[in-house]
Amino acid sequence: DAKTTQPTSMDCAEGRAANLPCNHSTISGNEYVYWYRQIHSQGPQYIIHGLKNNETNEMASLIITEDRKSSTLILPHATLRDTAVYYCIAFSGSARQLTFGSGTQLTVLP
């Protein structure tokens, strides 16, 4: 799986959009970009994934650049409950081994 790079930490004001970047410059054609988050000591929670096109679900939007070397997770209206560590992962089912990086600690401020 391609290595991903994320900022260590970010702050966001409550009610504003949180934009979390991820660099995956070595991503291969069959690797999807997945985003997870981990709130406190709970098990990680799936947020969204995409291959080439931008994706949106009830939790977030995922914007993938045309060259697929980077992506941005957008939480449109951040709340205090969105404070968590966010992980960006490049993964293809054929690779099977799925590893997590260090993630970004997002703190939503009141």
Next chain:
Amino acid sequence: NAGVTQTPKFRVLKTGQSMTLLCAQDMNHEYMYWYRQDPGMGLRLIHYSVGEGTTAKGEVPDGYNVSRLKKQNFLLGLESAAPSQTSVYFCASIWGGSGNHEQYFGPGTRLTVT
């Protein structure tokens, strides 16, 4: 549908003792994973399995053994526990077919080795 469950939720061991952590999933998933997470750190992959009867090493396999005798269960064993194995252990599973590879996580097992 319980998803991914882990047994036990908490455990305290003395150095040198052994134990087995059980992960069970009822989603008919092919792939299963064991991670450990130390305080303030990210998840590190210990071992994983891509199907019944198969296992493979991850990033930090030393001191652990695993078995996948049944598709729904993935066991993690510590033969001789050490204080360095104090951690939170997470199990996860993936369907394994083409397309969506969303990983489902269990609630974690908090292990302390004294």
